[in-house]
Amino acid sequence: VQRLATVPTAPPDAILGLTEAFNADKNPNKMNLSVGVYKDASGKTPILNCVKEAERRLVDDESTKGYLGIDGLPSYREQIRALVFGDQLPADRIAVLQTPGGTGALRVAANFLVTQLSPIRIWMSSPTWANHPAVFSAAGLPTETYRYLGSDRTSFDLDAMLEDLNEKTSPGDAILLHACCHNPTGIDPTADQWKEIAKTVSERRLLPLIDFAYQGFGDGLDEDAAGLHTILSTVDEAIVCTSASKNFGLYSERVGAVSLVAGDSAAMKASQSQLKAIVRANYSNPPRHGGAIVAAVLEDAELTAQWKVELEEMRQRITRLRNQFVETMKSTGKGHDFSFLLPQRGMFSFSGLTRMQVDQLKNEFGIYIVGSGRINVAGMNEEKMQSLCDAVAKVLE
Numbered sequence: 001v002q003r004l005a006t007v008p009t010a011p012p013d014a015i016l017g018l019t020e021a022f023n024a025d026k027n028p029n030k031m032n033l034s035v036g037v038y039k040d041a042s043g044k045t046p047i048l049n050c051v052k053e054a055e056r057r058l059v060d061d062e063s064t065k066g067y068l069g070i071d072g073l074p075s076y077r078e079q080i081r082a083l084v085f086g087d088q089l090p091a092d093r094i095a096v097l098q099t100p101g102g103t104g105a106l107r108v109a110a111n112f113l114v115t116q117l118s119p120i121r122i123w124m125s126s127p128t129w130a131n132h133p134a135v136f137s138a139a140g141l142p143t144e145t146y147r148y149l150g151s152d153r154t155s156f157d158l159d160a161m162l163e164d165l166n167e168k169t170s171p172g173d174a175i176l177l178h179a180c181c182h183n184p185t186g187i188d189p190t191a192d193q194w195k196e197i198a199k200t201v202s203e204r205r206l207l208p209l210i211d212f213a214y215q216g217f218g219d220g221l222d223e224d225a226a227g228l229h230t231i232l233s234t235v236d237e238a239i240v241c242t243s244a245s246k247n248f249g250l251y252s253e254r255v256g257a258v259s260l261v262a263g264d265s266a267a268m269k270a271s272q273s274q275l276k277a278i279v280r281a282n283y284s285n286p287p288r289h290g291g292a293i294v295a296a297v298l299e300d301a302e303l304t305a306q307w308k309v310e311l312e313e314m315r316q317r318i319t320r321l322r323n324q325f326v327e328t329m330k331s332t333g334k335g336h337d338f339s340f341l342l343p344q345r346g347m348f349s350f351s352g353l354t355r356m357q358v359d360q361l362k363n364e365f366g367i368y369i370v371g372s373g374r375i376n377v378a379g380m381n382e383e384k385m386q387s388l389c390d391a392v393a394k395v396l397e
């Protein structure tokens with residue numbers, strides 16, 4: 001019997017599927033501005049020098065490939081706690097587990113919410129990263145959306161967000177927040193807006209699940225954590241999902257963390273035991289290498305200093321490219337004002353391009369961006385900026 005003959009083909013992943021199409025495209029001037037990966041001026045996704053040095057040391061010093069504990073490498077977990085939370089909260093209220101990437105962290109968090117806190121649902125911004133609803137649904141966590149993007153598609157609509165939270169959520173619901181570099185819009189709340197969000201989250205008794213995948217890509221390491229700290233100052237409990245994919249460039253090493261903040265040490269320990277039970281039944285324990293690299297960098301003052309310089313270079317390059325895009329669009333002389341991109345933060349910019357314009361860019365110019373109009377600014381290139389802007393101006397005609 002062939003039971004597999006009836007299995008239907010799954011649709012390609014909206015973002016990674018585009019990269020497959022890009023790889024097959026024969027256009028010599030093609031440009032992939034879809035997937036969220038940083039590229040340097042030569043078009044490569046570099047290995048940071050601090051990472052290379054940490055790896056050299058690991059090759060010399062590593063003495064075993066034995067399993068890590070279910071929650072990962074203790075030194076990595078301690079460094080992530082310090083990096084993300086500083087000394088805002090006592091360490092005995094925070095359980096940090098090393099996970100396979102930020103995606104793994106989100107999945108563990110979703111499993112935890114479903115198994116421990118049901119009935120529960122999670123409110124996500126509209127729009128959000130396409131994998132958020134996919135991961136949550138796969139874990140059986142019901143999803144709802146709150147408004148985020150203004151009707152002009154270029155600004156944050158705080159009033160609409162707060163109205164939805166006040167009128168639609170129930171006490172005990174979870175709310176997904178992007179700590180910085182909102183994906184896909186690049187539009188983050190201001191410090192004052194974070195205060196209002198925090199007040200509403202606390203008043204509505206919502207449990208924040210904070211996705212912090214881009215620390216260091218917005219305004220700086222500490223600056224990017226400010227919104228998170230504002231939220232944590234008004235609630236007793238939260239879950240934070242972090243990733244070293246972007247800020248350490250460790251995409252393929254799959255290293256991230258889920259951090260649970262509880263009201264006191266006893267509650268933290270009980271929840272920590274449940275998180276470990278979830279991991280044990282899923283991937284058992286995380287891979288070592290990525291966590292060992294991050295720990296080696298952050299435990300060494302010199303490597304940490306080098307990392308901060310390299311991270312700052314990536315951050316500034318993205319800002320330069322965003323500015324250059326806006327300038328070059330202006331210089332096409334067709335009255336295209338993209339200055340609304342300037343306050344946007346992180347790898348992505350929400351261009352306002354329509355689905356049809358996006359399709360035209362792909363079919364006629366070999367320029368690949370996501371259907372929502374989200375552009376990976378970190379994939380742009382100084383040399384190809386003029387041809388990119390000429391193509392965009394053409395589809396806007």
Ligand code: PLP
Nearest residue numbers: 036101102103129183213243245
């Ligand atoms: N969260 C957001 C908003 C992201 O954009 C990403 C990556 O693109 C992730 C989480 C997870 O990244 P990773 O699983 O590669 O660490």
